[in-house]
Amino acid sequence: MATTLFDVRKSAIHRLNPVTKLIALLAIIVTVFAIPLWWVAGLIVVLVVAPAAVISGSGGRLLSLSLKILIPIILVLFIVQGLTFPGGKTVIWEWGIIDITTEGLMFALGIGSRIIVLVLASILLVLTTHPGDLMSALTERGMSPKFAYIISSTLQLIPAFRERADSILLAQQARGLSLKGSPVRRVKVMLPLLSPLVLGMFTDVEERSTAMEARAFGSTAKRTSLIPVPDTLVQRIARWLFVVLALAAVATPIALGLL
Amino acid sequence: MSSTTTTPAATNKTRNRILVAAGTVIIVATYLYLVVGQPTEIAQSSFSQSGLIAIAGYVIGAILLAMGAIHRLPTATVAMVPVAIALNIVVGQLVSVIGLPLYLDSIGTVLVSALAGPAAGVVTGILTNVIWGLTLSPIALPYAVVQVIIGVMAGYAARLGMFRLFYLAPVAGAVTGFVAAMVSAPISAFVFGGATGGGTGAIVGAFQAMGNSLLASTTLQGLLSDPLDKAITFTVVVLILAALPSRFRQRFPFVREHNVFGRKTQVVQHQTSTTEA
Amino acid sequence: MIDLTDVSYAYPDTDRFVLSHINLNVPAGTVAGIVGASGSGKTTLAKIISGFVPHVDGGQLEGTVVVDGATVADVTLAEAVSHVGLVIQSPFNQISGAKFTVREELAFGLENLGVAREEMAERVAEVAELLGITSLLERSPYALSGGQQQLVAIASMIIMRTPVLVMDEPTSQLDPGGTRMVFDVMSSLRDTGITLVIFEHKLEHLREHADVIHVLADHQLIASGPARSMLADPRLEEWGIGSTRFTTAARAARDRGLLAKNVELPVSLQDAVPLFEEFDAKRGA
Numbered sequence: 137m138a139t140t141l142f143d144v145r146k147s148a149i150h151r152l153n154p155v156t157k158l159i160a161l162l163a164i165i166v167t168v169f170a171i172p173l174w175w176v177a178g179l180i181v182v183l184v185v186a187p188a189a190v191i192s193g194s195g196g197r198l199l200s201l202s203l204k205i206l207i208p209i210i211l212v213l214f215i216v217q218g219l220t221f222p223g224g225k226t227v228i229w230e231w232g233i234i235d236i237t238t239e240g241l242m243f244a245l246g247i248g249s250r251i252i253v254l255v256l257a258s259i260l261l262v263l264t265t266h267p268g269d270l271m272s273a274l275t276e277r278g279m280s281p282k283f284a285y286i287i288s289s290t291l292q293l294i295p296a297f298r299e300r301a302d303s304i305l306l307a308q309q310a311r312g313l314s315l316k317g318s319p320v321r322r323v324k325v326m327l328p329l330l331s332p333l334v335l336g337m338f339t340d341v342e343e344r345s346t347a348m349e350a351r352a353f354g355s356t357a358k359r360t361s362l363i364p365v366p367d368t369l370v371q372r373i374a375r376w377l378f379v380v381l382a383l384a385a386v387a388t389p390i391a392l393g394l395l
Numbered sequence: 396m397s398s399t400t401t402t403p404a405a406t407n408k409t410r411n412r413i414l415v416a417a418g419t420v421i422i423v424a425t426y427l428y429l430v431v432g433q434p435t436e437i438a439q440s441s442f443s444q445s446g447l448i449a450i451a452g453y454v455i456g457a458i459l460l461a462m463g464a465i466h467r468l469p470t471a472t473v474a475m476v477p478v479a480i481a482l483n484i485v486v487g488q489l490v491s492v493i494g495l496p497l498y499l500d501s502i503g504t505v506l507v508s509a510l511a512g513p514a515a516g517v518v519t520g521i522l523t524n525v526i527w528g529l530t531l532s533p534i535a536l537p538y539a540v541v542q543v544i545i546g547v548m549a550g551y552a553a554r555l556g557m558f559r560l561f562y563l564a565p566v567a568g569a570v571t572g573f574v575a576a577m578v579s580a581p582i583s584a585f586v587f588g589g590a591t592g593g594g595t596g597a598i599v600g601a602f603q604a605m606g607n608s609l610l611a612s613t614t615l616q617g618l619l620s621d622p623l624d625k626a627i628t629f630t631v632v633v634l635i636l637a638a639l640p641s642r643f644r645q646r647f648p649f650v651r652e653h654n655v656f657g658r659k660t661q662v663v664q665h666q667t668s669t670t671e672a
Numbered sequence: 673m674i675d676l677t678d679v680s681y682a683y684p685d686t687d688r689f690v691l692s693h694i695n696l697n698v699p700a701g702t703v704a705g706i707v708g709a710s711g712s713g714k715t716t717l718a719k720i721i722s723g724f725v726p727h728v729d730g731g732q733l734e735g736t737v738v739v740d741g742a743t744v745a746d747v748t749l750a751e752a753v754s755h756v757g758l759v760i761q762s763p764f765n766q767i768s769g770a771k772f773t774v775r776e777e778l779a780f781g782l783e784n785l786g787v788a789r790e791e792m793a794e795r796v797a798e799v800a801e802l803l804g805i806t807s808l809l810e811r812s813p814y815a816l817s818g819g820q821q822q823l824v825a826i827a828s829m830i831i832m833r834t835p836v837l838v839m840d841e842p843t844s845q846l847d848p849g850g851t852r853m854v855f856d857v858m859s860s861l862r863d864t865g866i867t868l869v870i871f872e873h874k875l876e877h878l879r880e881h882a883d884v885i886h887v888l889a890d891h892q893l894i895a896s897g898p899a900r901s902m903l904a905d906p907r908l909e910e911w912g913i914g915s916t917r918f919t920t921a922a923r924a925a926r927d928r929g930l931l932a933k934n935v936e937l938p939v940s941l942q943d944a945v946p947l948f949e950e951f952d953a954k955r956g957a
Contacts, residue, residue: 140529169447169586205532212596213588220603247588250446258533267529268772280465281784282473286518289769290477290526292814297481301489331638334506337478338639342646343765345474346724350758351768351781351828353470354750358786362779362793386447471728477769645685646729 140291141201143263149192154270155277156371161261163378167385168253177249185256194263201263202255210248217244267291273365281359285348301333407466414463418456422540422578425452429581430610445585453540453582460543461521464514471646472511476519479503483523483542484530496594497624501545505568505632508549509558512649516546537586541579545571545625549632553649558633559657568629569622576617583613595620673700673836673867674721679735681716681725687732690716692891694735698884700835703858703868705882705899707875709912712888714871715761718840720744721869723752740835756836757829761844763821766828767813774816774824775800775809781832799831802864803857819850823857830861837861838869843877855881875903875916879939887911904937918944 149157164184168177189195217240224237271284348354429449468476480503487500504523508516520542527535552558552567583591589599589609595616602612636644636656644650676696682689691713698704708714719725726733727749737744740755760766771777775796782792800806803823808816813824822842829837843851851874858881861868872878878885878899885902887895889911895902904919915923918938925931931947938944 165450166447169450170444172443205534208593209534209587209590212593213590216590216596216600216603217588220600222603222606222608244588247446247586247590251587255533258528258536262529262533266772268776271770280462282465282468282518283461283522285473285768285770286476286480286522287525287529288771290480290522291529292769292772293477293481294484294526294530296814297478297485301485305489331635334482334635335638337482338475339643340762340765341471341475341478342643343760343762344769345471346719346728346758347760347766347825348474348768349470349724349728349749350722350753351832352750352753352784353473353768355784355786356750357784360783360786360789360792362776362783362789362796364789386444389444642683642685 140267141197141259141262142266143192143194143197145193145264147192147194147264149188149194149260149264151366152264153365153367153371154265154273155365156367156375157261157265158270158274159375159378161257163382163385164257165254166382168250170382170386171389172246174245174249177253180253181256185253185260189256189260192260192264194260198256198260198263201259202252205255205259206252209251213248213251214241214244217241217247269363269365272361272363275359276361276365285353297333297337300336304333411463411466414459418459418461418463420456421452421459422456422544425449425456426578426581428452429585443585445581449581449585450537453537453578457521457540457543460517464517467514468511468518469648472507472515475507475511476515476522479507479519480523480526482506483519484527488531497627498620499624499628499631501542501625502628502631502635504542504546505549505628506635508546509553509632509636509655510644510647510650512553512653513547513550515649516550517543518546520544520546534587534591537582538579541575541582544578545575548574549629552629553655554653556654556657557629558636558655561630561633564629564633565626568626571629572622572625573618575625576621577614579621580610580614580617583617584610589613589616673702673740674698674704674869675736675738676720677736677738679720679733679737681720681734682732684730684732690891691720694893696886696893698867698869700867701865702883703862703870703881705878705885706869706871706888707873707878707885707903707908707913708871708888712912713891714888715840717888718758718838718869718871721836722756722758722838723747723749724758727752753834754832755834756838757832757834759822759826759829759837759839759842761841763818763825763845766825767821768828772812773809774805774811774813777813777824778809778828778831781828795831795833799827802830802860803827817850818846819853822846822850822854826854826857826861830864830866834866836867836869838871840871841873842870843872843874851877873913875914876918876940879903879916879943887913889913900936900939900943903939916940922947 164180168180186195189198218236219234219240221237221240221243223243224240226238227235228238228241229236268288271288275281275284425448429445433443433445482503483500486502487498490497490499501520501523504516504519507519521539523542524535524539548571549567552564552571555567557563557567583589583595583599589603589612590596598616598619599609599612602615603609607615644656650656674696676694679694679696680689680692694717696704706714706717716725719729720733720737721739721744723739723744725731726745733745739752742751742755744752768777768780771780778796778799779792782795787795796809797806800809803826805820805823805827808820808824813821816824826839826842843854846854855877858868862881870878870882882899884896885899886893887902887908894911895905895907897905904915906915906923908915916939918940922931922935922937922944926933926935926937930951935947938947
C-alpha cells in the first residue's frame with residue numbers, strides 16, 4: 137500500500153472535499169506568514185488546527201509526527217537565534233562570551249510559531265486525506281492527469297523500491313561489505329549498491345509506459361473519474377471564504393502600518 | 396471507441412510558453428526582491444512579510460513552471476518520473492541512515508534531466524518535494540523550487556554535453572550547487588530562521604556570530620555543502636548513465652537530438668542514414 | 673481481422689532485421705498461438721500488431737499491418753490502441769500504479785477516454801464478473817498474487833472493448849497456480865467474440881485454447897497449422913521450441929513400435945488419454 141501518512145478513519149474531517157482542506161491549509165499558511173504576530177499563529181493552532189485534529193480522531197498521530205519534526209528545529213532555532221541573532225542588542229542572560237538577546241528570542245518566536253503552524257496544518261491534511269482522493273479532486277478541477285499519475289504511482293513505487301534497496305543492502309553485507317569507515321570508503325560501498333537498484337527500476341519503465349499507452353494514457357479526451365468526489369454547497373462557500381480571509385490577512389498589516 | 400479530441404496544439408504551446416516564462420520571472424523576481432530589494436534590518440525582523448514572499452513567490456513560480464513543462468512530456472518520460480522521484484527519496488534516506496555528510500537527494504532529478512531534458516527535470520524536481528511532504532515531512536515543500544532549478548540546470552548541462560566526459564559532470568554539478576545554494580538561502584533564512592537541522596543550524600549560527608546577516612549566513616552555509624553535494628550527485632549520475640544499456644539511452648528523443656552522450660551516437664546515426672539511403 | 677503482409681522490421685540505429693517477410697492472417701473471433709524460442713522476435717511481433725512499432729520504438733518497418741480495418745502505420749498510436757489491446761509479460765509493470773484499488777485500476781483506461789461514470793461502473797462490474805475477480809475489487813492492486821495481478825491486467829484491457837487482444841507471454845512470470853488462473857479464463861474471453869493472439873511457451877495450454885499455431889524462428893514465420901499437428905511437429909525441436917512431455921513420450925513409444933507409425937501424436941493430457949486406453953487394452957490382450 138501507499139507510504140503516505142494517511143490515517144484510515146471516517147471522521148467529518150476525513151470526509152471533507154480534499155480541495156476544501158487544501159484551500160484551508162493554504163489560507164492558514166498565508167495568514168500566519170502574512171501577519172507578523174506570534175500570537176495569531178498561536179490562536180490558529182488553538183482555534184482551528186487543534187479542534188480539527190480532535191474531530192478527525194487523528195490527533196495523537198498528528199502530535200507524535202509533528203513533535204518528531206518540530207522539536208529539533210525549534211530547539212536549534214531558539215539556541216542559534218537567541219545566541220547569534222545579528223540584530224540582538226538587549227542582553228537578558230550572559231555567561232562568559234555567551235549572551236542571549238531578547239531580539240533573538242523574539243525573532244525565534246516569530247519564525248518558530250509559523251513553522252509550528254505550517255507543520256501541524258500540513259500533516260493534518262495528509263493524515264486526513266487519501267492521496268488518491270486528493271488527486272481525483274484536483275484532476276477534476278483541471279490539473280494535468282500526468283501529475284496525478286506521477287504522484288499516485290510514486291507513492292506505491294517507494295515501498296517496492298525500498299524493499300529492493302534493503303535486499304541489496306543485506307546481500308552486500310552478507311558478502312562482508314561493511315558500511316563503516318571513512319566517508320570516501322562509504323561512498324565506494326554505496327556505488328555498487330546503487331547500480332543494480334537503479335538499472336532494474338529503469339528498465340521496467342519501458343514496459344510500464346507501453347502498458348499505459350495501451351490503456352489510452354496518451355488520449356487527449358477530457359478525463360472522467362470512476363469515484364465521485366463529495367462536495368457540498370457549504371464547502372463551496374467556505375472555500376471562497378478562506379480565499380477572502382487569506383487576502384484580508386495579507387492586506388491587514390499593510391493597512392495598519394504594522395510593517 | 397476513439398473519442399479522442401485534438402485540441403489545437405498551437406494554442407497549447409503558446410499557453411505553455413507563457414506559463415514557463417511567468418514561472419521563471421516570478422522566481423527570479425522573488426529572489427531579487429528578497430536579496431537585493433529590501434534593507435537587511437527589515438528583512439531579518441520577524442515583523443516582515445519576507446517569509447510569505449519567499450514561500451509564495453517560489454511555490455507559485457515552481458508550480459507555473461511545472462504546469463508549463465508537464466504537457467511537453469511523452470508517456471515514456473511520464474512513466475520514468477516516478478522511478479526518479481523514488482530514487483531521490485530512497486537514496487536520500489539511505490544516505491542519511493548510513494551517515495554520510497551529504498544529501499544526495501537529487502540523483503533521480505539529474506538523471507531524468509540528462510535523459511529527457513529540463514522540462515522533465517522540472518516536473519521530477521517539484522513532485523519530489525510534494526511526495527516528500529506527503530510521506531515524510533512538510534518542511535521540504537517550501538524548497539520545491541530548489542529541486543526545480545537543479546532539474547533545469549542539469550537539463551541544460553546535458554544539452555551542452557557536460558555528461559559526455561566523466562570530468563565535466565562534477566563541474567556542472569558544482570555550478571548547479573552554487574545556484575541551488577543562492578536560491579535556497581532566502582527560504583532557510585526567512586521561513587526557517589536558519590534552523591533547518593542541527594548541523595546546518597550550528598553553521599548558520601557560527602557565521603552570524605562572525606558578524607554576517609542572517610541571509611548571508613544561510614547563503615554561506617549553503618555554499619559550504621551544496622556545490623560539493625551536487626558535484627558528487629552529477630558524478631554518480633554519469634556513472635549510472637554509463638551503466639545503462641545504450642539502447643535504453645538512445646530511446647530518448649532528447650538524448651538523440653542534443654547528442655547528450657557524445658560522438659558515438661553521431662557515428663551510429665550517420666551509419667544508419669547511409670544504409671537507409 | 674489481422675493481416676500482416678510481407679512485414680520486416682529493424683530497430684533504430686541498426687540495420688539488422690529482427691523480423692523479415694512476415695505474412696500472418698488471423699480471422700475474426702479466432703485464437704492464434706505464436707510460438708518461438710527466446711530472441712526469435714515474439715515481443716517485437718506483438719508490438720507490431722499492437723502499433724507500438726513503429727509509433728513508439730521507431731525503426732524501419734516495411735510491409736503493411738492492417739488490424740480491424742485500420743492500417744496501423746497510417747493512424748496515430750491513440751487510434752491504434754482503440755483497435756487492439758496488449759497484455760505484457762510482467763503483471764507488476766502492467767498495473768498503472770496510479771490507482772489504489774482494483775476497481776479504480778480497471779477503470780483507468782476508460783477514465784483516460786472520458787467515458788461517463790455510470791457506464792464505467794457497469795463495465796467494471798461486467799469485466800470483473802467475466803474474469804472472476806469481483807471479490808478483489810476493493811483490494812490494492814499491489815496486494816495480489818502474480819496470477820491475480822495478471823487477471824486484473826487482462827481485465828483492464830478487456831474493459832477497453834478492443835476487437836483484438838494481443839498477449840505477450842502472459843504467464844512467463846507466473847507460478848503454475850497463476851498460469852492455471854490465467855488459462856482458466858481463456859474460454860470466457862473467447863466467448864466474448866474477441867480475436868486473440870497469444871505468444872506463449874507453454875505448449876500444453878496452447879493446445880487447449882489456440883485454433884491455429886504459427887511458428888517464429890530465424891526471424892521468420894516458418895510454419896503454421898492446426899494446434900495439435902503443429903505442436904506435435906518434430907521440427908519444433910530443431911527450432912528450439914521443444915515439445916510437451918506427452919509428445920515426447922508418445923514419439924518414443926512410436927519409435928519403439930509400441931504405437932502405430934501413423935499415430936497422431938498427443939500434445940496435452942487430453943490428447944493422450946485415448947492412447948493410454950489403447951495401450952491398456954493391448955496389455956490386457
